[in-house]
Structures are given as structure tokens and as C-alpha cells.
Amino acid sequence: MTSGGIRIKAWAAAACALFSSAVWANPQPGQLNMTRGVSEWSPEPYFLNNVALGVCVVIGVLVFGAMFIAMFRFRKSRGAVAEKWSHNTMLEVVWTTIPVIILIVLAWMATGGLVSFADTTGSQMTVKVTGYQWKWRYDYVDYQGKAIDKVGFMSKLDEQSNDTRQLRSGLDPHAVKVGDENTYLLNVDKPLVVPVDTKIRFVITAGDVIHSWWVPALGWKIDAIPGIVNAAWTNIKVPGTYRGQCAELCGQDHGFMPIVVKAVSKAEFAQWLAQQEAAGKAPPATPATPASPAPASTAAAPATAQAAPVATTSGKRG
Amino acid sequence: MAHAATHDHHDEHHGAPSNFFTRWFMSTNHKDIGTLYLIFSLTAFFVGGSFAMVIRAELFKPGMQLVQPYFFNEMTTMHALVMIFGAIMPAFVGLGNWMIPLMIGAPDMALPRMNNLSFWILPFAFALMLSTLFMHGGGPAGGWTMYPPLSLQSDSLAYVVFAIHLMGISSIMGAINIIATILNMRAPGMDLLKMPVFVWSWLITAFLLIAVMPVLAGAVTMLLTDKYFGTSFFNAAGGGDPVLYQHVFWFFGHPEVYIMILPAFGIISEVIPTFSRKPIFGYKAMVFAIASIAFLSFIVWAHHMFAVGLPLGAEIFFMYATMLIAVPTGVKVFNWVSTMWGGSLTFETPMLFAIAFVILFTIGGFSGLMLALVPADFQYHDTYFVVAHFHYVLVTGAAFAIMSGTYYWLPKWCGHMYSEFWGKMHFWNSVVWVNVLFFPQHFLGLAGMPRRIPDYNVAFANFNMISSIGGFLFGASQLIFLGVIIHAVFFSKKKAPDRVWEGARGLEWTVPSPAPHHTFALPPVIHDDELAHGHVED
Ligand code: HEM
Ligand SMILES: [Cu+2]
Numbered sequence: 001m002t003s004g005g006i007r008i009k010a011w012a013a014a015a016c017a018l019f020s021s022a023v024w025a026n027p028q029p030g031q032l033n034m035t036r037g038v039s040e041w042s043p044e045p046y047f048l049n050n051v052a053l054g055v056c057v058v059i060g061v062l063v064f065g066a067m068f069i070a071m072f073r074f075r076k077s078r079g080a081v082a083e084k085w086s087h088n089t090m091l092e093v094v095w096t097t098i099p100v101i102i103l104i105v106l107a108w109m110a111t112g113g114l115v116s117f118a119d120t121t122g123s124q125m126t127v128k129v130t131g132y133q134w135k136w137r138y139d140y141v142d143y144q145g146k147a148i149d150k151v152g153f154m155s156k157l158d159e160q161s162n163d164t165r166q167l168r169s170g171l172d173p174h175a176v177k178v179g180d181e182n183t184y185l186l187n188v189d190k191p192l193v194v195p196v197d198t199k200i201r202f203v204i205t206a207g208d209v210i211h212s213w214w215v216p217a218l219g220w221k222i223d224a225i226p227g228i229v230n231a232a233w234t235n236i237k238v239p240g241t242y243r244g245q246c247a248e249l250c251g252q253d254h255g256f257m258p259i260v261v262k263a264v265s266k267a268e269f270a271q272w273l274a275q276q277e278a279a280g281k282a283p284p285a286t287p288a289t290p291a292s293p294a295p296a297s298t299a300a301a302p303a304t305a306q307a308a309p310v311a312t313t314s315g316k317r318g
Numbered sequence: 319m320a321h322a323a324t325h326d327h328h329d330e331h332h333g334a335p336s337n338f339f340t341r342w343f344m345s346t347n348h349k350d351i352g353t354l355y356l357i358f359s360l361t362a363f364f365v366g367g368s369f370a371m372v373i374r375a376e377l378f379k380p381g382m383q384l385v386q387p388y389f390f391n392e393m394t395t396m397h398a399l400v401m402i403f404g405a406i407m408p409a410f411v412g413l414g415n416w417m418i419p420l421m422i423g424a425p426d427m428a429l430p431r432m433n434n435l436s437f438w439i440l441p442f443a444f445a446l447m448l449s450t451l452f453m454h455g456g457g458p459a460g461g462w463t464m465y466p467p468l469s470l471q472s473d474s475l476a477y478v479v480f481a482i483h484l485m486g487i488s489s490i491m492g493a494i495n496i497i498a499t500i501l502n503m504r505a506p507g508m509d510l511l512k513m514p515v516f517v518w519s520w521l522i523t524a525f526l527l528i529a530v531m532p533v534l535a536g537a538v539t540m541l542l543t544d545k546y547f548g549t550s551f552f553n554a555a556g557g558g559d560p561v562l563y564q565h566v567f568w569f570f571g572h573p574e575v576y577i578m579i580l581p582a583f584g585i586i587s588e589v590i591p592t593f594s595r596k597p598i599f600g601y602k603a604m605v606f607a608i609a610s611i612a613f614l615s616f617i618v619w620a621h622h623m624f625a626v627g628l629p630l631g632a633e634i635f636f637m638y639a640t641m642l643i644a645v646p647t648g649v650k651v652f653n654w655v656s657t658m659w660g661g662s663l664t665f666e667t668p669m670l671f672a673i674a675f676v677i678l679f680t681i682g683g684f685s686g687l688m689l690a691l692v693p694a695d696f697q698y699h700d701t702y703f704v705v706a707h708f709h710y711v712l713v714t715g716a717a718f719a720i721m722s723g724t725y726y727w728l729p730k731w732c733g734h735m736y737s738e739f740w741g742k743m744h745f746w747n748s749v750v751w752v753n754v755l756f757f758p759q760h761f762l763g764l765a766g767m768p769r770r771i772p773d774y775n776v777a778f779a780n781f782n783m784i785s786s787i788g789g790f791l792f793g794a795s796q797l798i799f800l801g802v803i804i805h806a807v808f809f810s811k812k813k814a815p816d817r818v819w820e821g822a823r824g825l826e827w828t829v830p831s832p833a834p835h836h837t838f839a840l841p842p843v844i845h846d847d848e849l850a851h852g853h854v855e856d
């Protein structure tokens with residue numbers, strides 16, 4: 001191929017990296033821009049991000065361009081003699097007004113996105129999310145107007161990631177895979193399963209310290225705060241597995257409490273839910289508060305990283 | 319840095335005390351105390367920098383290779399605390415101490431004994447804080463923001479709180495001193511609107527300090543009583559509210575970030591006109607912009623809390639207020655560029671740092687503007703995008719301005735020229751590696767990497783490795799800085815003239831180099847054409 005062809009390919013790759021599509025809902029090597037996400041709302045931040053970035057690039061080119069021209073044209077070594085003026089009212093008015101106009105446009109666009117985000121009404125499903133040091137708990141509250149009984153579980157870092165991430169474990173993070181996808185530190189033992197095309201309302205809180213529930217493909221994060229219940233919503237449009245992480249420092253294993261959302265078709269979800277409900281009613285029920293399983297915690301943690309005074313439902317080592 | 323050289327040459331009858339202890343520990347001299355602040359700041363810069371090297375080494379590749387996660391968190395927490403309270407803030411106080419009296423024609427600071435006290439508190443505060451790293455149970459690991467309930471889990475909380483109280487007392491005394499000096503000790507004829515922009519920026523910053531340091535003290539004291547005295551300010555189980563802490567903290571925290579940048583604006587506003595040989599464009603607009611940024615900084619604090627679940631109205635208010643800050647900030651950038659336009663430019667090291675400041679600080683301002691858009695911030699918040707943002711404004715902003723100012727005034731302090739070649743080596747290495755270090759962090763954040771994590775998925779591997787390489791080389795480049803300073807102070811043979819730079823204007827250039835131990839014992843007679851801003855009409 002000609003070098004032109006290669007160059008076009010390189011540009012195409014760069015363009016892909018910058019304006020990723022829905023395929024790239026999870027972090028990709030070399031990814032340069034925010035994901036567009038897969039939910040009804042997630043294009044909002046993506047769009048705002050791109051517009052704001054574009055505005056900044058244009059202003060940057062103008063300002064830095066003027067600066068570089070000044071640096072070449074007005075060098076003393078080229079014989080430049082300093083002029084005496086030191087103000088120009090007209091210019092100053094112009095460059096105060098133009099940014100104000102740009103900002104008003106940006107603010108207007110951002111306000112629209114914010115208002116639609118704040119509207120959690122009309123949801124068809126509710127999931128309660130609780131952050132703990134260092135795992136998440138999901139409780140299914142209702143679905144299509146019906147209360148759900150006793151479907152809830154803890155979700156923590158998968159075992160393979162957990163073994164690999166121990167200090168000097170000698171295990172290779174590149175070997176932690178599900179199919180082709182590297183899932184090191186982005187996989188859990190039990191994902192949150194939800195239906196697509198359903199407005200899901202999340203109520204989010206925490207049991208010990210502050211955490212933050214973030215799945216980039218859904219377009220937002222919101223803090224999980226002990227004693228406070230936050231609400232947010234999503235409506236996922238594309239079935240798939242979407243990975244995220246805790247986004248508020250919550251102690252030593254803050255980096256090791258990922259979030260996995262598995263979005264399936266409504267039919268599949270109904271089936272899954274029925275199974276879970278049945279299991280919940282059976283005598284040795286999925287314990288609502290698992291007592292035994294050791295959480296993903298670091299061996300040899302200092303004593304200071306102990307649990308918060310707020311009682312939590314989980315066992316801790318440390 | 320004025321060191322032994324001073325009493326060899328100058329003002330025998332008014333020289334510095336020859337006893338080392340008396341001179342440096344009991345000093346009431348603004349120049350010596352300024353020097354102490356600057357040495358302290360440089361030391362803290364290297365201590366904080368070594369913590370950063372630990373962080374970047376652990377993040378060099380995926381997998382945990384070097385340190386336990388808890389220790390990693392101690393490093394991020396201490397790195398921030400040492401850099402903010404130990405490196406950046408004392409550097410500005412040191413520059414203010416040295417230069418404000420020289421710039422306004424005052425013989426010294428208004429309150430010289432308090433000046434000594436406010437410096438000598440600092441080594442004790444930092445010894446106390448750093449000692450926690452060696453204690454059983456470790457140092458604070460909840461981030462420099464110390465959000466409860468997490469911060470209450472730390473056994474060393476009491477040490478850190480006490481250290482912060484000490485630093486706060488030191489800052490408040492320093493601020494009072496600066497205000498008293500500027501308002502009372504100007505030479506006759508040095509009207510407020512003839513003062514250099516650096517002096518203006520410090521006057522305004524000092525008011526910010528007095529306003530917010532007590533708020534920080536209050537916030538951390540409430541942490542202390544929550545942990546040890548059974549109060550429940552921030553404990554939901556006792557009727558308190560963890561989010562209250564964040565409001566109080568950021569009411570301090572956002573003005574604090576401007577405390578770290580306004581004096582930088584001042585330095586840049588001195589350096590660019592000097593090397594452009596042209597008066598600063600729009601002097602009054604520059605002063606007014608600093609004042610309005612300072613005012614706005616009090617009403618934007620919750621932009622650090624967009625993801626805590628604020629009511630819609632609050633999110634909108636804080637978004638608009640935050641975006642408004644971009645206007646005066648833009649005015650400053652445009653004015654610096656216009657100052658260069660039509661000038662007669664040379665590119666000595668201080669100017670190189672100043673130009674890099676304008677460009678790179680503006681990039682940090684751009685990402686700030688993006689962060690202000692709440693829906694987008696739902697994605698950016700607490701990711702490496704924010705890390706990139708604040709390092710552009712703090713490292714290539716505040717720290718570059720401090721370096722620019724150091725090269726600019728160093729010959730005045732020590733009486734000798736630094737090595738221009740090595741200064742430029744320091745500059746080019748810094749400016750290249752700092753971008754290798756921080757630019758890829760934008761991509762990491764956009765791709766979904768949270769901040770404050772010790773390990774990550776392999777998707778983040780390549781940019782992290784690039785960033786770490788940039789980090790090590792940026793760190794190494796700072797050794798050149800140290801070398802240049804040591805060379806200039808102790809070994810340089812090249813005498814500095816009084817007016818070190820051809821285009822320099824202002825009273826500090828009318829005194830000999832090195833500045834004698836006592837200057838302006840008699841107030842100088844002000845000639846407007848001697849001043850940078852003697853003829854202000856706009
Ligand atoms: C145009 C001006 C600026 C705007 C609009 C702006 C906006 C913001 C916003 C919205 C955040 C919160 C991001 C988040 O956590 O999600 C932030 C964080 C931050 N900004 Fe800025 N900023 C500006 C300039 C500055 C300056 C001048 C400094 C300091 C010299 C600074 C230092 C910081 C720091 C340290 C943080 C992070 C604090 C933390 O979470 O630890 N910013 N900025
Ligand atoms: Cu966390």
C-alpha cells in the first residue's frame with residue numbers, strides 16, 4: 001500500500017480512539033475520549049464533553065497562536081522595538097463579551113442534560129445499591145409495579161483478580177480474562193443483572209464510609225453515603241456487560257471493588273428474577289447478609305484500616 | 319539564599335548578625351525569613367516529590383509490585399498535604415516576604431517578630447505530620463480532603479489535625495503581616511494603584527487566607543471531636559451529616575486553590591512585562607480580575623461535590639457560578655498575551671517559565687471549564703481527568719510561576735547570576751516531561767480510570783507507563799533546579815547588576831544586588847517612570 005493509505009488508516013484509528021462508539025462501552029487500551037455509553041442519557045455527558053473540548057481547542061488555537069506569532073514577530077533579536085501602549089478598551093470589551101456568550105450557550109446545554117438526569121420519576125424498576133468496605137450490595141426492590149421479595153446479594157471482586165492483585169503475587173494481570181476481554185480488577189463474583197429498555201431507578205447508600213457508584217457506560221456516578229439515600233436512573237439500550245469501579249476513596253481496597261452490570265433482554269431478566277425469587281424462598285436461602293465469605297481485602301493490612309464504627313453486615317479481615 | 323555573601327560586602331554598620339544561630343533562628347529580617355521560607359519550601363518540594371515517585375512507581379504497570387494499598391493511600395494523602403501546605407504556600411510567603419517590602423519601599427515587614435514565629439511554626443508542624451508515617455498504624459490515608467467517615471478510621475488523625483492547626487496559625491499570621499505591611503508601610507507616593515501586580519495579588523490572597531483558614535480549622539476540629547469526644551457532626555447514626563463536612567471543607571478548599579494561584583498571577587504579571595520591555599496591558603483590569611476571582615472563589619465550592627447528590631437548584635447555581643470564573647481568568651490570559659504583542663522580547667529562563675505558565679495554566683483552565691459542566695462532571699469527577707486538571711493548574715501553574723519568580727529575583731537575592739544554560743536545561747526538561755507526565759492522564763480519566771487507586775486494568779497500562787516515565791524524568795529535572803540555585807548562591811562568579819534585567823521596572827531594582835541586609839531605612843523618593851505602573855490611566 002502507499003504511504004497515503006497507511007496514513008489514512010492511522011487517521012481512522014486516531015479518529016476511532018477519539019470518538020469511540022457504543023462498542024467501546026468499557027475501557028479500551030489507548031482510548032482517548034469518553035465513552036458514548038449505552039443508556040438513554042449517557043450521550044449527554046459525551047456530547048457536552050465533545051462540544052466543550054471543541055470550544056477549548058478553538059480558543060486555544062487562537063490564543064496560543066497569537067502568542068506564538070508574538071514570540072516570533074516581536075523578538076528583540078529581530079530588532080523589535082517595544083511599543084508604548086498598554087490598553088485598548090475596545091479589545092477588552094470584545095474579549096470579555098465573547099467568552100460570556102460562549103459560556104451562556106454551554107450552560108444552557110448543560111442545564112438541559114442536568115434536568116433530564118434529575119428526573120427519576122416514571123421508573124419501572126428499583127434497585128437499592130449499598131456500598132461497603134469493600135464490596136457492593138444490590139437489593140431488588142420492585143419491578144414493573146410489583147415488589148420483589150428477598151432478592152439481594154453482595155458483589156465483590158472476582159477471585160482471579162483478587163489473587164493476582166496481592167502484593168508481588170507473581171501472577172500476570174494480563175492473564176485475567178473472560179473470553180477475549182481482559183477483566184483484571186473489573187470483574188465481580190456476582191454481577192448486577194438488569195433488563196434493557198427499562199427505566200431503572202437506583203437508590204444508593206452506604207453502610208460504613210462514602211463510596212461512589214460509577215459505570216461509565218451509564219453516563220454518571222453518584223456517591224453512596226452512609227445515612228443518606230441518593231437517587232439516579234438509567235435506561236440501558238444495548239444488552240451487554242458494563243464495567244465500572246468505586247469512584248470515592250473508601251480505604252485500602254478502594255481500587256478493588258468493581259461494579260459489573262449485566263444488561264439482558266426483558267424476557268431473560270424475567271426468567272432470572274424468577275429463579276432468584278425461588279431461591280430466596282427455599283429454606284437455605286441466599287443469605288441476605290452473608291456471614292462467612294471473606295471479602296476482597298488485603299492480607300497484612302495495618303490495623304488502622306478497621307471497619308467504621310457503623311456496624312456493617314460483613315466480615316472483615318485486616 | 320542571601321547567605322554569608324551579604325556581610326562580606328555591604329552595609330557593615332547594619333549587616334546581618336554574624337552568629338549563625340542568632341541570624342537564622344532569631345531573625346526578624348524579612349529577607350532572611352524569606353530565605354528560610356524558600357529553603358523550607360524547596361525541601362518540602364523534594365519530600366513531596368519523593369512521595370510522588372513512589373506513587374508513579376507503583377502505577378508504572380498493572381499489578382501490585384512495590385507497596386501495600388494502605389501505604390499507597392498514605393503516599394497520595396501526604397503528597398498532597400506536603401505539596402500544598404509545605405511547598406506551594408510557603409514558597410509564595412517566602413517570595414512575598416522578600417519582595418513586598420522591596421517593591422513598596424518599606425524597610426521591613428510590619429510585624430517582624432510575628433514573622434519569625436510564623437515561619438518557625440512550620441518545621442514543627444511538618445515534623446509532627448510526617449512523623450505519623452513512622453507510627454504504628456501509619457499516617458493519614460483518607461486523602462488530603464479528609465472526608466469522614468473514612469478519615470475517622472485513621473489512628474493518626476489527632477496528629478494531622480494538630481499539624482493543620484499549626485499550619486493554619488502560621489498562614490494567618492503571615493497573612494496579617496502582609497496586609498499590615500502593604501496597607502501601612504508603603505513609601506510616600508506609592509499609591510495603591512501604583513503597586514506592582516504581585517503586591518496586589520498578595521494583598522488579595524492574604525484576605526482569602528484570613529477568611530478561610532479558620533474554616534479549615536473548624537472542619538478538622540469537628541473531625542477531632544467526632545472521633546474522640548463523642549460528637550456527631552458528621553455521623554449520620556448520631557443525627558449528623560457526612561456531607562456537611564464536604565461543604566465546610568470546600569468552602570475553605572476552593573478559595574485555597576486560588577490562594578495557590580493568585581500570587582502566581584502576580585509573579586507572571588511582573589515577569590512578562592520585564593522581558594517584553596513593555597508595560598503590562600490593562601493594569602487595572604488585571605487587578606480587578608484578581609479581585610473578582612477572589613470574590614467568586616467563595617461561591618463555587620460545591621463544584622467539588624457535583625456527585626454527592628445535591629438538589630438540582632444547587633447543581634445549577636454552582637455550575638453557573640463556576641463557569642463565571644472563566645471570564646476574569648480569560649481576561650488575565652488575554653492581557654498577558656497582549657503585553658507580549660508589540661513588545662521587544664527576549665527569552666531568559668524566567669520568561670520561558672512565564673510563557674509556559676500562560677499556555678499550560680490555560681490548558682488547566684480549559685479542563686476546569688469542562689469539569690464545571692455538571693452532566694460531564696458526572697463522568698469526570700474523581701477520575702484521572704481531575705488529576706490532570708489540577709496538576710496543570712498547580713504544577714505548570716503555581717509551581718512554574720514560583721520557578722519563574724525564583725530565576726527572576728535570584729540574582730537580586732544572592733548578587734550573582736545563575737547559569738543561563740542550566741536554567742534553560744531545567745526549563746526544557748521540566749516543560750517536556752511535565753506534559754509527558756500529565757497530559758496522558760486526561761485520556762486515562764476519560765477512559766474510566768478513577769483517581770486514588772493503586773492498581774488498574776490493563777486497558778490503562780500504556781498511558782500509565784508513559785505518565786510514570788514522564789514523572790521520573792520530571793522529578794530528576796528538578797535536581798537541575800537545585801543545582802542551579804546552589805551554583806548561583808555559592809559558586810557563581812558573575813556579579814549581578816542592580817537592575818538585573820534590562821526591561822525591569824520597580825523599586826526592587828533600585829537597591830544593590832545582593833540586596834543589603836537593610837533596605838529603605840529612609841523611604842525612597844518615588845519617580846513614576848521608575849515604577850512598572852507609574853502612569854496608570856486604564
Ligand atoms: C477556570 C478556572 C477553573 C475552573 C472552572 C475549575 C473547576 C474545577 C472543578 C469543577 C473541579 C472539581 C472536579 C471534580 O472533582 O469533579 C476542580 C477541581 C480542582 N481544581 Fe479547579 N478549576 C479552575 C481552576 C483551578 C485553579 C486555578 C486551581 C489551583 C491552582 C485549581 C485546583 C483544583 C484542584 C486542586 C482540584 C481538585 C481537588 C480535589 O478533589 O482534591 N483549579 N476544578
Ligand atoms: Cu471506593
Ligand SMILES: [Cu+2]
Nearest residue numbers: 572575621622
Ligand atoms: Cu474548586
